[in-house]
Every structure is written in structure tokens, then in C-alpha cells.
Amino acid sequence: MISTARVPADKPVRIAFSLNDASDDTPPEDAIPLVFPELDQQLQPLPPCHDSAESMEVFKQHCQIAEEYHEVKKEIALLEQRKKELIAKLDQAEKEKVDAAELVREFEALTEENRTLKLAQSQCVEQLEKLRIQYQKRQGSS
Numbered sequence: 001m002i003s004t005a006r007v008p009a010d011k012p013v014r015i016a017f018s019l020n021d022a023s024d025d026t027p028p029e030d031a032i033p034l035v036f037p038e039l040d041q042q043l044q045p046l047p048p049c050h051d052s053a054e055s056m057e058v059f060k061q062h063c064q065i066a067e068e069y070h071e072v073k074k075e076i077a078l079l080e081q082r083k084k085e086l087i088a089k090l091d092q093a094e095k096e097k098v099d100a101a102e103l104v105r106e107f108e109a110l111t112e113e114n115r116t117l118k119l120a121q122s123q124c125v126e127q128l129e130k131l132r133i134q135y136q137k138r139q140g141s142s
Contacts, residue, residue: 036066043069 045066048059
């Protein structure tokens with residue numbers, strides 16, 4: 001990154017640059033090490049002052065809280081995944097319910113059509129039988 005600034009002419013100027021692609025926003029390597037790399041920087045426990053028992057105790061408590069926080073975040077992630085799975089199951093069940101209701105309606109419609117066709121067939125059989133009788137009467141009288 002290149003930055004520019006106006007500098008008075010009587011002040012000495014120091015120029016520094018780096019050939020690597022590292023961002024200027026990254027902390028230097030000798031910065032405070034991350035005790036819990038998965039935590040945000042602002043949530044990291046600060047190193048204790050080894051001369052102070054109170055500082056050591058606060059550091060231990062902060063580490064415990066950070067571990068609990070990490071466990072809670074993992075549990076939340078697992079619960080969110082389970083929620084997604086249950087929503088998918090519910091969607092599938094609702095789709096199957098709609099499909100089943102559609103199949104029931106289709107079955108009822110086909111049953112009604114079948115009943116209507118059977119009635120029409122029986123009427124046609126009766127009409128055919130009447131026509132045969134009439135035909136036989138005509139054959140017998142001629």
C-alpha cells in the first residue's frame with residue numbers, strides 16, 4: 001500500500017517500503033500471541049503480568065470464559081445445523097402430505113369416473129339386450 005503525506009521542507013523524511021504483499025493492517029509477528037485462535041482479536045485473553053497473582057487469576061478466568069464461549073458457539077452451530085435439517089424434513093413431510101392429498105383427490109375422481117363408466121356400460125348392455133330381443137322378434141315374425 002502506498003500512502004502520501006505533505007511534509008514541511010525543513011523536516012527530514014524517512015521512507016520505508018516492503019517487497020512482500022502483506023497488508024499494512026496485519027499486526028507484526030511479535031504482537032500478542034492468540035491464546036484462542038478461533039476467537040476475535042478483541043475477545044482474546046491478554047497475557048497476564050506474571051508478578052501479580054491477581055493478574056494470573058484474571059487471566060485464568062478469562063481463559064475459562066473464552067473456552068466456554070467457544071463451546072457455546074460450537075453448540076449454537078450444531079443446533080443451527082440441526083434446525084436446518086429439521087426444517088428440510090418438515091418441508092419434505094409437507095410436500096409428501098400435499099402429494100398424498102393430491103393422490104387422494106385423484107383416486108376419488110378416478111373412482112367416480114369408474115362408477116360412471118360402469119353405470120354407462122350396464123345401460124349399454126341393457127340397451128343391447130333390448131335391441132337383440134327386438135331383432136329376434138322381427139326375425140320371428142317375418
